[in-house]
Amino acid sequence: xxxxxxxxxxxxxxxxxxxxxxxxxxxxxxxxxxxxxxxxxxxxxxxxxxxxxxxxxxxxxxxxxxxxxxxxxxxxxxxxxxxxxxxxxxxxxxxxxxxxxxxxxxxxxxxxxxxxxxxxxxxxxxxxxxxxxxxxxxxxx
Amino acid sequence: xxxxxxxxxxxxxxxxxxxxxxxxxxxxxxxxxxxxxxxxxxxxxxxxxxxxxxxxxxxxxxxxxxxxxxxxxxxxxxxxxxxxxxxxxxxxxxxxxxxxxxxxxxxxxxxxxxxxxxxxxxxxxxxxxxxxxxxxxxxxx
DNA sequence: GCGATTATTTGGAATTGTTCCAATTCCAAG
DNA sequence: CTTGGAATTGGAACAATTCCAAATAATCGC
Ligand SMILES: [Mn+2]
Ligand SMILES: [Mn+2]
Ligand SMILES: [Zn+2]
Ligand SMILES: [Zn+2]
Numbered sequence: 001x002x003x004x005x006x007x008x009x010x011x012x013x014x015x016x017x018x019x020x021x022x023x024x025x026x027x028x029x030x031x032x033x034x035x036x037x038x039x040x041x042x043x044x045x046x047x048x049x050x051x052x053x054x055x056x057x058x059x060x061x062x063x064x065x066x067x068x069x070x071x072x073x074x075x076x077x078x079x080x081x082x083x084x085x086x087x088x089x090x091x092x093x094x095x096x097x098x099x100x101x102x103x104x105x106x107x108x109x110x111x112x113x114x115x116x117x118x119x120x121x122x123x124x125x126x127x128x129x130x131x132x133x134x135x136x137x138x139x140x141x
Numbered sequence: 142x143x144x145x146x147x148x149x150x151x152x153x154x155x156x157x158x159x160x161x162x163x164x165x166x167x168x169x170x171x172x173x174x175x176x177x178x179x180x181x182x183x184x185x186x187x188x189x190x191x192x193x194x195x196x197x198x199x200x201x202x203x204x205x206x207x208x209x210x211x212x213x214x215x216x217x218x219x220x221x222x223x224x225x226x227x228x229x230x231x232x233x234x235x236x237x238x239x240x241x242x243x244x245x246x247x248x249x250x251x252x253x254x255x256x257x258x259x260x261x262x263x264x265x266x267x268x269x270x271x272x273x274x275x276x277x278x279x280x281x282x
Numbered sequence: 283g284c285g286a287t288t289a290t291t292t293g294g295a296a297t298t299g300t301t302c303c304a305a306t307t308c309c310a311a312g
Numbered sequence: 313c314t315t316g317g318a319a320t321t322g323g324a325a326c327a328a329t330t331c332c333a334a335a336t337a338a339t340c341g342c
Contacts, residue, residue, distance in 0.1 A: 020309080022319065041299080056321045061300070079218055080329075082299060095265055104265070112260055116272065119253055123279035124236055124245070130273040131257060138264035161338070163290065182328080197292045202329070221300080223328060289338070296331070307320070312313105 013070040027051050028063035029072065029087070038076055038084035038094075038103040076103065078132065093131035104137060154211040168192050169204040170213065170228070179217055179225035179235075179244040217244065219273065234272035245278060 010029050011021040019025075031047045032039070039047070045060045064085055067073040076084040078096050086094075088105050091113055095104040108131065116129055151170050152162040160166075172188045173180070180188065186201045205226055208214040217225040219237045227235075229246050232254055236245040249272065257270055 020318070022308090024320070054321085056323095058301085058322075059320050062320075075220070077218060077220055079216070080221070080224060080299090083221065093260065095261070095267065098268070106260055106262070106265070108260060112256055115253055115256055119234065119247055119249060120236070120274065121247070123281055124247070124274070124276065125278070126236070126274040126276035127239070128275045130271070130275075132271040132273075133261065133265070133267040134269045134271075135265065135267035137266070140264050161289070163337090165291070195292090197294095199293075199330085200291050203291075221328090284342085285340105286342105287338105287340075289336100291336070292334085294332090296329105298327100298329085300326080300328105302325070303321105303323090305321085307318100309318080310316100312315090 010072065013072055014066075017070055019066060019070075024048075024052060024055055024059050025063045025066060027055075028060060029067055032067075032073060032085055032087040036087060036105075038086050040082040040084055042082065044085065078103075078134075093133060095133040095135065095137060097137045098134055099136055102137070106131075106133065151213065154213055155207070158211055160207060160211070165189075165193060165196055165200050166204045166207060168196075169201060170208055173208075173214060173226055173228040177228060177246075179227050181223040181225055183223065185226065219244075219275075234274060236274040236276065236278060238278040239275060240277055243278070247272075247274065 010026060014021050014025065027048050028044060031044055031051075035047070041057070041060055041064060044064065045055070045057050048055050048060060064073065064075075067085075068075050072087065072089070074086045074088070076086050076094055078084075078094075084103060086103075086105070091108045091110070093106040093108055095106050096102075097104070113129070116131070117126060120126060151167060155162050155166065168189050169185060172185055172192075176188070182198070182201055182205060185205065186196070186198050189196050189201060205214065205216075208226075209216050213228065213230070215227045215229070217227050217235055219225075219235075225244060227244075227246070232249045232251070234247040234249055236247050237243075238245070254270070257272070258267065261267060
């Protein structure tokens with residue numbers, strides 16, 4: 001919410017990775033924070049253009065990749081549709097509404113996450129889990 | 142395992158959808174059953190060619206799509222890498238080994254599946270869940 | 283069985299999302 | 313200021329998949 005804090009944490013995370021806080025990276029990130037509807041790279045591109053009309057699609061891809069590397073943003077995939085980007089850092093699953101195409105964040109309680117990890121037999125060392133629902137969501141918001 | 146049974150269930154499922162049991166569909170399906178290593182369409186294509194040297198890649202894609210529609214096969218996606226195909230019909234998660242690229246089936250007990258579905262707030266009606274692990278697997282087989 | 287109708291396969295072109303690349307442009311340090 | 317590396321840019325290239333129109337094959341009514 002707070003743009004100063006957001007921008008600070010961005011600058012910090014980038015610095016931690018030895019990267020610079022460029023206007024392109026800042027605007028791409030702020031666009032993701034502003035409207036958390038899991039936009040595609042093309043959608044991010046369109047939104048960023050409003051502020052930086054000369055930015056290129058390649059740069060948007062670069063910035064998104066950078067933000068994912070810095071773990072400020074998650075890349076979300078449904079089947080083979082374009083990758084979507086999510087700045088929600090809490091552990092959460094995704095719900096993909098087949099009718100509307102909308103994507104919802106579903107908070108994952110630690111207990112559930114723990115139980116899911118229990119299904120792994122000995123010898124499987126998971127660094128991450130992804131949980132994705134597909135179905136229909138009743139409009140709430 | 143049993144080719145007669147497999148072929149019968151294939152013929153049955155196809156008939157249920159008003160589709161024919163063609164040699165291409167049969168061989169594509171048998172190739173998936175024979176080596177359950179989650180091959181890509183290209184890999185299936187290569188394996189099927191041994192039996193049907195004149196089959197086309199488009200037909201392999203068509204057959205795989207048909208088998209997925211008939212619910213005899215699951216399409217499995219990791220990030221944006223090529224779709225993989227899995228004839229295991231039991232409820233299971235996938236474990237993607239980042240080093241080797243191999244994909245493992247992880248059986249999902251009904252209790253875990255139930256608990257995972259519990260995380261959905263009212264208004265979310267899921268028709269399917271996908272659980273995907275990424276990490277490192279110690280070689281067992 | 284025979285021709286008509288429909289389903290399926292085929293090869294190649296097209297599409298889509300993404301990555302690559304070489305040429306600038308930008309910056310920060312000396 | 314210079315200068316070397318970092319970042320951006322536009323366009324070409326790429327990979328996976330889908331589309332398409334023509335050829336083949338199976339099925340149906342007779
Ligand atoms: Mn959809
Ligand atoms: Mn991998
Ligand atoms: Zn999310
Ligand atoms: Zn599987």
